[in-house]
Amino acid sequence: MTLSSHSGATTQAVSLFQGAKGCKGLELQRSHEKLSRYRLFVQWETLENHTVDFQEWRKLVGHCFAAPPEVEHNIQALKGF
Amino acid sequence: MTLSSHSGATTQAVSLFQGAKGCKGLELQRSHEKLSRYRLFVQWETLENHTVDFQEWRKLVGHCFAAPPEVEHNIQALKGF
Numbered sequence: 001m002t003l004s005s006h007s008g009a010t011t012q013a014v015s016l017f018q019g020a021k022g023c024k025g026l027e028l029q030r031s032h033e034k035l036s037r038y039r040l041f042v043q044w045e046t047l048e049n050h051t052v053d054f055q056e057w058r059k060l061v062g063h064c065f066a067a068p069p070e071v072e073h074n075i076q077a078l079k080g081f
Numbered sequence: 082m083t084l085s086s087h088s089g090a091t092t093q094a095v096s097l098f099q100g101a102k103g104c105k106g107l108e109l110q111r112s113h114e115k116l117s118r119y120r121l122f123v124q125w126e127t128l129e130n131h132t133v134d135f136q137e138w139r140k141l142v143g144h145c146f147a148a149p150p151e152v153e154h155n156i157q158a159l160k161g162f
Contacts, residue, residue, distance in 0.1 A: 014161040026161030032128065032154035039155060047113065073113035074120060080095040080107030 013060050017042065020056075022049030036066065047073055094141050098123065101137075103130030117147065128154055 017023045022045035031037035044050045050073070098104045103126035112118035125131045131154070 011159065011161075018162055027157060028159040028161070029155035030158040032156055034153070037153075038158065072115070072118075074110035075113055076108060077111040077119065078092065078109040080092075080109070081099055 016056055016060065020049070021053045022046055023054070040069075097137055097141065101130070102134045103127055104135070121150075 014026060017026045024043040024045060025041075026043075027041045029039045029041065031039070042050065044054075095107060098107045105124040105126060106122075107124075108122045110120045110122065112120070123131070125135075
């Protein structure tokens with residue numbers, strides 16, 4: 001997976017996320033230490049907005065993944081500043 | 082590691098981060114799937130602000146870690162919205 005292929009596909013997908021139910025934001029980050037590692041941070045109103053309502057993402061970027069992505073849902077425990 | 086012990090220590094550490102050179106923000110997130118996994122997101126002006134200028138964090142929360150934390154530096158590749 002290259003930066004250009006992934007960020008290009010992500011750019012195409014931005015409008016898809018923007019129109020998705022409960023989607024509040026999207027950011028793609030690249031690891032400084034492991035250049036082939038990308039993390040896509042998507043903010044949702046509810047967990048179900050991602051796991052149930054949203055099904056289109058994988059169709060658009062599935063070909064860009066070297067391996068099936070590890071998906072994890074995080075909950076904000078503390079906002080420092 | 083428990084949420085209370087970690088978030089408590091993180092709360093104590095907030096002022097430390099706020100005063101650190103180049104520190105722009107701090108957020109603690111907890112994994113929904115793996116409850117013992119926490120991710121601390123700290124934003125820095127430069128990589129060196131963390132790796133060189135900042136040395137105090139581990140002294141404050143070292144006792145809260147079940148294992149040595151995995152530290153990774155990420156660079157924003159794309160900001161969708």
